[in-house]
Amino acid sequence: MISTIRRQLAKVTTPSLQGRVRGGSVCVLFLCLLISCTGISEEERYIYMPPVQSAHAVLIEDFTGQRCINCPNAALEIEKLKEQYGADTIIAVGIHSGPLAVFSRGNVLGLRTEEGDEYYEHWKIEQEPMGYINRRGSLATPDQWGTLVREAIQVPTDLKFTLAPVKDSLDNKLHVHMIIVNGDPIKGRLQLWLTESKITALQMMPDGTANQSYVHNHVFRRSINGTWGEDYTAAEGEIRDLDFECELDETWNPENLAVVAFIESANGVEQVAESAIIIQ
Amino acid sequence: MASLVKNLLLSACACALGAVSLPAQEEQKERATLSGSIQADILVPQEDKTIGAQKYNEWALANTYADLRLQSKYVDAGGRFEWNQFPLPGYEADFKGWGLGNFYTRAHWKNGTVTLGDFYEQFGSGFILRTYEERSLGIDNSLRGLHFAWNPFKGIALKVLSGRQRRYWEHNEAWVSGGDVELSLDEWIPSMSAHGRYLTIGGSYVNKYEEDEEIFVDATHRLNLPTLVHSFDVRARYQSGGWNLLAEYARKGQDPNFDNGYIYRPGYVAMLSGSYSQRGLSILLQAKRSDNMSFRSRRAMLGTSSMINHLPAFTLDHTYALAALYPYATNANGEWAYQAEFGYNFKRKTALGGKYGTTIKVNFSHVHAPAVEQKLLNGYMKGSDGYTSPFWSWGDEVYYQDLNVQFDKKLTADWKLNLMYMYQRYNKTAVEGEGGMINSHIIIGEAKWRISNKLTLRGEAQYLFTKDDEGDWAFGLLELSLNPHWMFTVSDMYNVGTTHNHYYQVGATYTVGAHRLQGAYGRTRAGFNCTGGVCRWIPATRGFTLSYNFNF
Numbered sequence: 017m018i019s020t021i022r023r024q025l026a027k028v029t030t031p032s033l034q035g036r037v038r039g040g041s042v043c044v045l046f047l048c049l050l051i052s053c054t055g056i057s058e059e060e061r062y063i064y065m066p067p068v069q070s071a072h073a074v075l076i077e078d079f080t081g082q083r084c085i086n087c088p089n090a091a092l093e094i095e096k097l098k099e100q101y102g103a104d105t106i107i108a109v110g111i112h113s114g115p116l117a118v119f120s121r122g123n124v125l126g127l128r129t130e131e132g133d134e135y136y137e138h139w140k141i142e143q144e145p146m147g148y149i150n151r152r153g154s155l156a157t158p159d160q161w162g163t164l165v166r167e168a169i170q171v172p173t174d175l176k177f178t179l180a181p182v183k184d185s186l187d188n189k190l191h192v193h194m195i196i197v198n199g200d201p202i203k204g205r206l207q208l209w210l211t212e213s214k215i216t217a218l219q220m221m222p223d224g225t226a227n228q229s230y231v232h233n234h235v236f237r238r239s240i241n242g243t244w245g246e247d248y249t250a251a252e253g254e255i256r257d258l259d260f261e262c263e264l265d266e267t268w269n270p271e272n273l274a275v276v277a278f279i280e281s282a283n284g285v286e287q288v289a290e291s292a293i294i295i296q
Numbered sequence: 297m298a299s300l301v302k303n304l305l306l307s308a309c310a311c312a313l314g315a316v317s318l319p320a321q322e323e324q325k326e327r328a329t330l331s332g333s334i335q336a337d338i339l340v341p342q343e344d345k346t347i348g349a350q351k352y353n354e355w356a357l358a359n360t361y362a363d364l365r366l367q368s369k370y371v372d373a374g375g376r377f378e379w380n381q382f383p384l385p386g387y388e389a390d391f392k393g394w395g396l397g398n399f400y401t402r403a404h405w406k407n408g409t410v411t412l413g414d415f416y417e418q419f420g421s422g423f424i425l426r427t428y429e430e431r432s433l434g435i436d437n438s439l440r441g442l443h444f445a446w447n448p449f450k451g452i453a454l455k456v457l458s459g460r461q462r463r464y465w466e467h468n469e470a471w472v473s474g475g476d477v478e479l480s481l482d483e484w485i486p487s488m489s490a491h492g493r494y495l496t497i498g499g500s501y502v503n504k505y506e507e508d509e510e511i512f513v514d515a516t517h518r519l520n521l522p523t524l525v526h527s528f529d530v531r532a533r534y535q536s537g538g539w540n541l542l543a544e545y546a547r548k549g550q551d552p553n554f555d556n557g558y559i560y561r562p563g564y565v566a567m568l569s570g571s572y573s574q575r576g577l578s579i580l581l582q583a584k585r586s587d588n589m590s591f592r593s594r595r596a597m598l599g600t601s602s603m604i605n606h607l608p609a610f611t612l613d614h615t616y617a618l619a620a621l622y623p624y625a626t627n628a629n630g631e632w633a634y635q636a637e638f639g640y641n642f643k644r645k646t647a648l649g650g651k652y653g654t655t656i657k658v659n660f661s662h663v664h665a666p667a668v669e670q671k672l673l674n675g676y677m678k679g680s681d682g683y684t685s686p687f688w689s690w691g692d693e694v695y696y697q698d699l700n701v702q703f704d705k706k707l708t709a710d711w712k713l714n715l716m717y718m719y720q721r722y723n724k725t726a727v728e729g730e731g732g733m734i735n736s737h738i739i740i741g742e743a744k745w746r747i748s749n750k751l752t753l754r755g756e757a758q759y760l761f762t763k764d765d766e767g768d769w770a771f772g773l774l775e776l777s778l779n780p781h782w783m784f785t786v787s788d789m790y791n792v793g794t795t796h797n798h799y800y801q802v803g804a805t806y807t808v809g810a811h812r813l814q815g816a817y818g819r820t821r822a823g824f825n826c827t828g829g830v831c832r833w834i835p836a837t838r839g840f841t842l843s844y845n846f847n848f
Contacts, residue, residue: 055522055549055550055560055562056520056522056550056560058560058673058679058680058681060520061519061520061560061673061679062513062517062518062519062520062674062679063517063518063519063520064516064517065512065516065517065518066516067515067516068515083729083730084729084730085725085729085730086729096514100514100515101515116729116730140389142388142389142599143598143599157554157596157598159511159554159557159558159596159678160511160596162511162512162513162514162515163509163510163511163512163518166510166512166515220725220729220730224725224726224730224732
């Protein structure tokens with residue numbers, strides 16, 4: 017068949033056309049070789065970057081859901097970042113929200129909240145897992161978090177937080193005392209959230225199976241000073257002494273609760289801090 | 297820079313329009329034609345907590361397009377104005393906006409064309425390049441740049457292009473360039489065409505140049521990303537009598553991206569498709585193996601935008617409501633896909649054909665996961681080859697399977713009957729992220745009654761049986777056509793199994809000349825809308841819809 021075609025081609029085409037066809041064939045072969053043989057070898061795939069000085073704690077808002085099969089990978093990415101930069105530097109909040117999250121119903125322990133859904137809608141989340149790193153730039157997938165965290169921790173800040181969340185063992189109220197030491201003048205919003213860790217509940221896994229014993233950490237439970245926080249304005253060097261109070265749900269384990277506080281300006285999150293609850 | 301390029305292109309378009317319109321008015325009036333179209337889809341949404349239809353801030357949502365094309369003997373020009381400031385629900389956030397989304401000017405002569413501006417193109421089956429517009433999915437991945445097509449000799453077609461890809465209201469930074477050559481050997485070999493044999497071979501090359509960016513593997517290492525990604529495609533099509541055979545292979549070089557988890561494994565797709573048809577009989581057999589072939593003009597992108605290539609789904613695009621309830625979306629990371637179809641028309645005045653003939657069609661498709669073995673580098677997925685997966689490997693997971701039998705029969709001069717049975721396996725976890733395997737049996741009956749020359753009534757009854765997901769579904773439809781202008785439709789889709797929700801629709805369509813106006817009120821279920829293996833999630837809605845189409 018091929019030899020017949022070759023003979024027929026020789027009859028009907030001019031020598032210059034045959035030359036072009038041969039040239040084209042050589043080009044195709046060259047491209048095949050180029051794509052098959054070129055590439056970056058395993059030894060060359062990582063570029064060393066000098067470690068950076070951490071000047072800033074970083075807030076990762078992890079939009080997640082118990083029915084989201086890729087979300088456990090995002091949780092692993094957070095754990096990896098905490099190992100690399102330290103748990104004080106990486107402060108994560110898992111916001112269970114959107115259609116892949118689950119509300120509690122019957123015997124099912126769901127971690128979805130209406131406030132979480134409000135954030136989900138506000139930030140126009142379209143897929144999970146998705147994250148906001150210090151609310152700078154745009155939403156990012158977990159693959160990009162490492163890059164964005166590295167950038168964010170280098171941003172200098174002169175804001176300092178001291179958090180003291182205390183729960184009286186006799187009631188279900190949480191009292192938060194907060195001291196903010198300001199550097200430059202600032203105008204923004206102050207937000208306090210309550211999170212809970214070590215919650216054992218259903219999670220769909222990347223292989224499609226349902227893991228009933230999955231342990232969820234830093235799960236958003238509620239806001240302490242309103243869904244969108246409160247206005248915050250301070251003069252240069254001003255020291256602010258603030259108190260907050262909120263009710264705790266009886267189903268939450270106080271020993272695993274923590275308060276996350278951050279100030280957000282037009283530049284994103286200026287400073288963030290986290291403190292476990294002290295039970296007195 | 298981007299705005300400068302845009303301004304230059306707009307100026308070129310304007311010049312072309314001017315250059316064409318003057319001779320059009322003076323000497324070549326008969327050669328210049330103006331054509332275009334308007335499409336507007338409007339929803340006046342209402343909140344409906346029963347089905348999860350949310351409240352919107354806007355009283356109406358709309359997608360509107362207006363196309364204008366001016367064609368002359370040597371130069372064409374055109375553009376599209378889009379107004380999607382308050383888009384219909386379910387489109388990606390960046391879809392919102394308005395403006396001149398597409399414009400071009402094109403010079404053409406006997407055997408070639410040069411296009412400056414926005415253009416669409418497909419090489420072969422689209423494995424390495426397919427730019428297209430699909431409004432129902434919100435896709436317009438056209439390239440903005442230069443396109444050159446030339447037929448230098450009989451039987452040779454050449455294409456060369458370079459441009460930046462549209463992503464909603466911006467263009468990605470990466471440059472996509474390539475070329476395609478297609479040789480029609482039957483045009484050179486008279487004995488082939490004389491015997492009704494046709495042989496076409498083709499080859500394409502596409503590359504993407506995208507600047508480096510920092511993707512960190514850990515606190516002190518980032519990926520050494522390839523800035524130039526190469527891909528090629530070779531194919532051959534042979535046709536003789538009723539036989540048609542297509543073999544195609546495409547390969548993509550290292551392209552670490554979000555879709556593949558930033559692995560460096562090259563990708564490929566191989567396809568073999570054969571069909572045979574003669575009067576009353578048709579057979580189709582297809583097989584496709586793909587691996588790591590997601591090819592985007594932005595490596596960190598997710599969702600439906602910025603795709604350079606297209607991987608067709610080897611499954612039937614169903615039009616019946618319940619058959620399309622669980623549609624399959626192609627898995628770009630890799631799959632084995634098979635499709636077989638057999639169609640036969642029993643002739644008139646035979647035992648099975650009856651007075652008017654009978655058509656039976658059987659279609660089977662099966663999409664399966666290949667077996668993969670993870671292969672990490674220093675304990676990391678990023679930067680590794682990702683996995684090994686031999687070509688013939690067969691994994692444990694079925695992604696999709698569909699066996700359907702369709703039976704079409706004209707009973708009398710005025711009655712026509714279509715019956716369909718379908719068995720479907722839909723891996724909801726693989727396609728949507730959760731939900732497990734859904735096994736369903738679907739039966740459908742459709743009848744059409746021509747009451748008079750002006751009046752036709754069509755009805756559908758459908759039922760889906762499943763113990764999975766939301767359980768059984770039922771669907772009914774009545775459609776009355778009053779030729780030549782009016783059509784009235786009423787339908788209801790009812791979830792029998794779990795929610796017991798009704799998704800009713802009542803509508804009317806009026807067509808006159810090139811105008812078509814459609815109005816409806818009802819509920820739409822949340823779910824995927826798929827075309828050619830690409831899907832878009834549509835949230836539940838309730839409200840009035842109005843659609844207007846005009847072509848001129």
